[in-house]
Structure formats: structure tokens, C-alpha cells
Amino acid sequence: MDTQHTPSASPASHARLPVALIGGGQIGRMHALRGATHPDVRFCGVADPSPATREWAAAHNLSWFADAASLLDATKPGAALVATPNALHRDAALACIARGVPVLVEKPIADTVEAGLDIVRAAARAGVPVLTGHHRRHNPIAREAQRLVQAGVLGRPVAASALATWLKPEPYFDAAWRREKGGGPVLINLIHDVDLLRFLLGDVVSVQAQASHAVRGFAVEDTAAAVMRFANGALATLLTTDTAAAPWNWDLAAGEAGHYPRQDIDAHHLMGTEGSLTLPRLEVWRYPGARGWHEPLSVSRAVPHTGDPYTEQLRHLRAVAEGREVPRCSGLDGLRTLQATLAVLESAKTGAPVALAPLEV
Ligand SMILES: NC(=O)c1ccc[n+]([C@@H]2O[C@H](COP(=O)([O-])OP(=O)(O)OC[C@H]3O[C@@H](n4cnc5c(N)ncnc54)[C@H](O)[C@@H]3O)[C@@H](O)[C@H]2O)c1
Numbered sequence: 518m519d520t521q522h523t524p525s526a527s528p529a530s531h532a533r534l535p536v537a538l539i540g541g542g543q544i545g546r547m548h549a550l551r552g553a554t555h556p557d558v559r560f561c562g563v564a565d566p567s568p569a570t571r572e573w574a575a576a577h578n579l580s581w582f583a584d585a586a587s588l589l590d591a592t593k594p595g596a597a598l599v600a601t602p603n604a605l606h607r608d609a610a611l612a613c614i615a616r617g618v619p620v621l622v623e624k625p626i627a628d629t630v631e632a633g634l635d636i637v638r639a640a641a642r643a644g645v646p647v648l649t650g651h652h653r654r655h656n657p658i659a660r661e662a663q664r665l666v667q668a669g670v671l672g673r674p675v676a677a678s679a680l681a682t683w684l685k686p687e688p689y690f691d692a693a694w695r696r697e698k699g700g701g702p703v704l705i706n707l708i709h710d711v712d713l714l715r716f717l718l719g720d721v722v723s724v725q726a727q728a729s730h731a732v733r734g735f736a737v738e739d740t741a742a743a744v745m746r747f748a749n750g751a752l753a754t755l756l757t758t759d760t761a762a763a764p765w766n767w768d769l770a771a772g773e774a775g776h777y778p779r780q781d782i783d784a785h786h787l788m789g790t791e792g793s794l795t796l797p798r799l800e801v802w803r804y805p806g807a808r809g810w811h812e813p814l815s816v817s818r819a820v821p822h823t824g825d826p827y828t829e830q831l832r833h834l835r836a837v838a839e840g841r842e843v844p845r846c847s848g849l850d851g852l853r854t855l856q857a858t859l860a861v862l863e864s865a866k867t868g869a870p871v872a873l874a875p876l877e878v
Contacts, residue, residue, distance in 0.1 A: 533555065533556070533557060533558050533559040534557060534558045534559070534594075534595040534596060534834075534835045534838060534839070535558075535559060535560075535561035535592060535593075535594045535595050535596075536552065536558045536559065536560050536561065536594055536595065536596045536597060536598055536831075536834070536835075537560075537561060537562055537563075537564070537585075537588050537589055537592055537594035537596075537597040537598070537613075537618070538560050538562070538563040538564070538579075538597075538598050538600065539563075539564045539565075539585045539588065539597060539598065539599045539600065539601060539609045539612075539613075540564070540565055540599060540600035540601035540602075540605070540609070540623075541563040541564075541565040541567075541570035541573060541574060541600070542565070542567075542570070542600065542601075544600050544623060545563070545565070545570075545598070545600035546573065547827065548560075548598055548600065548827065548831070549563065549577065549579065551825070551827050551828050551831060552831060553577075555828065555831050555832075556832075557831065557832045557835045557836075558596070558831045558832075558834065558835050560579060561580065561592045561594050562574075562579060562580035562581065562582055562588050562591070562592045562594075563579050563580070563581055563582070563588070564581075564582040564583065564584055564585045564587065564588035564589075565581070565583075565601075566583050566584065580592065585597075585608075585609050585612045585613075586612055589612060589613065589616050589618060590616075594618060595618075595619075595835070595838050595839075596618060596619045596620065596621065596834050596835065596837075596838040597609075597613045597618050597619070597620045597621070598620070598621045598623075598650075598834070599613070599620060599621070599622045599623060600623045600650075601623075603625055603627065603628040603699075604628045604632075606622050606623070606625075606626060606627045606628070606632070606636070607627050607632040607633075607635055607636055609622075610622050610636045610639075610640075610647065611635065611636065611639055613645070614636070614639045614640050614643050614645045614647070615639075615643070617643065617645055618645070619645055619646040619647070619648075619834070619837060619838040620645070620646075620647055620648070621647075621648040621649075621650055621830070621834050622636065622647060622648070622649055622650060622848070622851065623649075623650040624649055624650045624651050624652075624708060624709070624712070624851060624854075625649075625704065625708055625851065625854070625855045625858070626647075626649045626848055626851035626852050626854075626855055627852075627855065628699070629859075630852065630855060630856050630859065630876075633848070633851065633852040633855055633856075634852065634876065634878070636848055636852075637848040637849050637852055637876075637878050638878055640848055641878055646837050646838065646844055646847075647844070647847065647848030648833075648834060648837060648844040648845075648846060648847060648848070648851075649844075649846045649847065649848060649850060649851025649852075649854070650830065650846075650851075651709065651712040651713075651716075651846045651850070651851060651854065652773075652826040652827055652830050653709055653712065653713050653716075653767065653771075653773075653826060654712070654713075654716050654826075654845045654846045655826035655827070655829040655830045655833060655845065656771060656773060656797075656822075656824065656826040656829075657822040657823070657824040658771055658796060658797040658799060658822045659713060659716060659717075659796070661799060661819070661822060662717055662787075662794060662796050662799065663716060663717055665794055665799075665801065666717050666718070666787070666794070669791070670789075670791070670792050670794065670801060670803075671787060671788070671789025671790070671791060671792050671793065671794060672789040672790035672791025672792060673749075673750075673789055673790045673791075674718055674747075674749055674751040674787065674788075674789045675751055675752075675788050675789050675790060676751060676752050676753065676787075676788045677714055677717075677718060677751060677752075677753040677754075677785065677786065677787045677788065678753065678754045678755075678756075678785065678786045679707075679710040679713070679714060679753065679754070679755045679756070679784065679785045680756055680757075680765035680766060680784050680785070681702065681706050681707050681709075681710050681755070681756070681757040681758075681765075681766045681767065681784070682756065682757065682758045682761050682763040682764075682765045682766055683758075683759060683761070683763060683764070683766050683768070683769065684759070684760065684761060684762050684763070685702075685759040685760070690733070690735070695737070696733075696735040696736060696737060697735075697736050697737055698736055698737050698862075699737070700737050701735075701737035701738045701739070701741075701759070702738065702739070702740075702741065702757045702758065702759045703728070703738060703741050703757060703858060703861050703862055704858060704859075704862070706757060706759070706766075707741065707743075707755060707757040707858065707861065708854060708855070708858040709767065710755055710757075710767065710784075710785070711745075711755065711854050711857050711858045711861075712846070712850075712851075712854040713767070713785065713796075714745070714747075714753055714755070714785075715850070715853065715854055715857070716846075717787060718747045718749060718751050718753070718787070719747055719748055719749050720747065720748045720853060720873075721745045721746070721747055721748075721853070721857040721860075721873060722746050722747065722748050722872065722873055723745070723746045723860075723870055723871065723872045723873060724743055724744070724745050724746075724857060724860035724861055724863075724864050724870065724871045724873070725743065725744045725864050725870040725871075726741060726742065726743035726744070726860075726861040726862075726864040726865040727741065727742050727865055728740065728741040728742075728861075728862070728865035728866075729741070732760040733759075733760055738862075738865070739758060739759055739760045740757065740758040740759075740760065740761075741756075741757050741758075741861060741862075741865060742754070742755070742756050742757075743755045743756075743861045743864070743865075745857065755861075764780045764782055765782060765783075765784050766784050767784045767785070767796075767797065769782070769784075770782050770783060770784045770796075770797050770798075771784075771796075771797040772797075772823060773825070773826060781798070782798075783795040783796060783797065783798050783800070784796065784797065785797075791803065797822070798818060798819070799818070799819040799822065800816050800817070800818045800819075801816065801817045801818075802814050802815070802816050803815055833845055849876070849878060852876060853873075853876065856873055856874075856876065857873060860873060
């Protein structure tokens, strides 16, 4: 935990916590729609300079403000959610922290490690909780996987693989920023897989990677492969491509959003000395008796888990704001995930391995 907030066990009161929304674009509106029927939170207003969001706010009976400071000062919310473009996360988060407002910042926590550090340090100084919107940590599949790993089902974690491979349709690239550096599958998508592996295996200490734009030919990568070493000694391979006719990715496998047709596949494999685990199907492979590659392995398979991680994330935001829970993905967690993900691009550019520097908060 990277704040001085002291958790307490007191239950939530009945009234829904007012949450300020900063940035009412695609994902901000999705959060607001979940908030409309949420038992624990309600959105009390949106700050977004765009006329389109102003119209959308009016249509949804949500108070509109041109900037974050006006929204925060007028509504005095119990928490805030930042869903602006990445480069604006720092300013929006700092505006919340300066007013003592606990804030959930969409992923990535910032566009650079330096900007992320500014947020985490300001939060630590002020004792205000900051959460990062790596929503997969709120999926029951990821939480059960973490429980299994922590219960020692894997024994000593040895290796992992993560696949984030799909075909993004051509119109996706109409927005120019998606063809430029920083707009590709590493920072937009693979960062979720980096965070999921960090959630399960702990901190990353070094990264080696290659990237390619051979198929789409944009400035940004369309394909990247990375090797990560974790502090516990485990190694992982992570592979992403947005230009292959392939189903192996969390979005299609985990059933989090109805607009992705769910496939009965796994996208992540974790291997340990005592057993192995797949996600999202949560298969556990172990030797029931004698061990060794000539011996039969048994597999147990869980009922497919379902549950909306975004709704759970809003419940958790309120619990953190009220001091009843510690952040499941703190600002510092989000920053370490960003640092490891940026190292993929750095290593791909230089061809050299990147050792992750300790972050001094
Ligand atoms: N966790 C997830 O599943 C997920 C999914 C998509 C996007 N995201 C993240 O959410 C953030 C927003 O992504 P998006 O796809 O909604 O982008 P978007 O472009 O659709 O929306 C961004 C909004 O921010 C507004 N904005 C710009 N400047 C602002 C300012 N100074 N103050 C307030 N609002 C401002 C824009 O007008 C726009 O409406 C990004 O950080 C992205 O990485 C997370």
C-alpha cells in the first residue's frame, strides 16, 4: 500500500458514495453507466472539455464541468475516477490528491514513469489513496488464480506464458494516435497481461524484447515478444500481435465484455515445481502420485468464473475511500506495471536487456 490511509472494518453506510468522473470518453462513459445502477457509488458529475461529452452528460442527467478543478470544488466528491488520455492523468490525479480526494486512475497510471512517480509521491505525502484501473485484478478468475498461487498449488513458480493475440479491425486505426508510437498493442493491451503476471508472480526485475511492424507498416509495433525475469526467479514469455487471425487473448477468453465473443481457451499458463495453472479456465495440473515426465498428470478444472470486474472495482474504490480495504492495485503497483511495460519498448528499440531500477517513493 502506498498511502497512509488506515483501513478499518466499519461497514459502508447505505448512501452511495459520490464519485467525480474526470474524462467522459469511451471508458469514462462505461464507468458512468455501471455507476448508474451501482449499489455503492454514484457519479456526481463529469469534467471533460469536449462538446460531445457535454451533450452526453446532459442526456444522462449528469452535471458537466469544463475542467477537473471546477468539478471537484463544486461537488466535493468522496472519490474520483480519472479516464482522460494518458498524458493528462498526472494533472488530474494531482488535482484530486491536493483536495484529499481518493482517486482511481485508469491504466496506465501515467504516460511516463516520472509522471507516475509524481502521482505516487504526492499521494504518499498527502496520505490520500491512489488506485490504478487494472480492472483484471477485480475479476474473480484472477483473484482465484492468486489464491491458488498463494496457497502454494504451484509450489515454487518457475515459468509463465501470456498471449495477447487478435486481429484489430481496420477502422480501429482511423484514429491517428493508434498508428503512432505509444498507441500500439504493448502499451494499450499487453500492459494488462504484464499487470496480471505481476499480480500473480510479484515484481519484474528485467526485460528483453523484440518488436515488429512488418505487417501493418505503421510507426507503432503490430507485434512484440518479451521475456521477463521476476524477483522470485521465475521467467515469463509475453507475446502480442494485433494483426493475426488468432483467439488467444484474455479479452476473448475471460468473457469480461459481451462485444468479444467468448472462446473456450486459455491465454495464460503458469508453471511451478508442484503444479501448473491456466487462465482463465483455471485448470490445475499436478502429479497425483509418482512424479516425472513418464508419470500421468491429473487435471482439475473449475466451473467458468464470471463477474464484472468494473462493477467490483467501483465497490472496491468506495471501500478504499472509506478506509475499509487497501488498494488491490495501488498507484505504486500501476507504476511498476508501467515501468515493466515501457521496458518492453525500450529493449525492443535498443536490442539490449533492461534492468528495472528500484522506484524510490
Ligand atoms: N481499463 C480499461 O479497460 C480501459 C479501456 C479503455 C481505456 N482505458 C484507459 O482510459 C483512458 C481513456 O481512454 P478512452 O478510450 O476512454 O479515451 P477517449 O479518448 O475515448 O476519452 C478521453 C476523454 O478525456 C477527455 N479529456 C481530454 N482532456 C481532458 C481534460 N483536460 N480534462 C478532462 N477530460 C479531458 C476527452 O475529451 C475524452 O472525452 C486511457 O488512459 C486509457 O488507457 C482503460
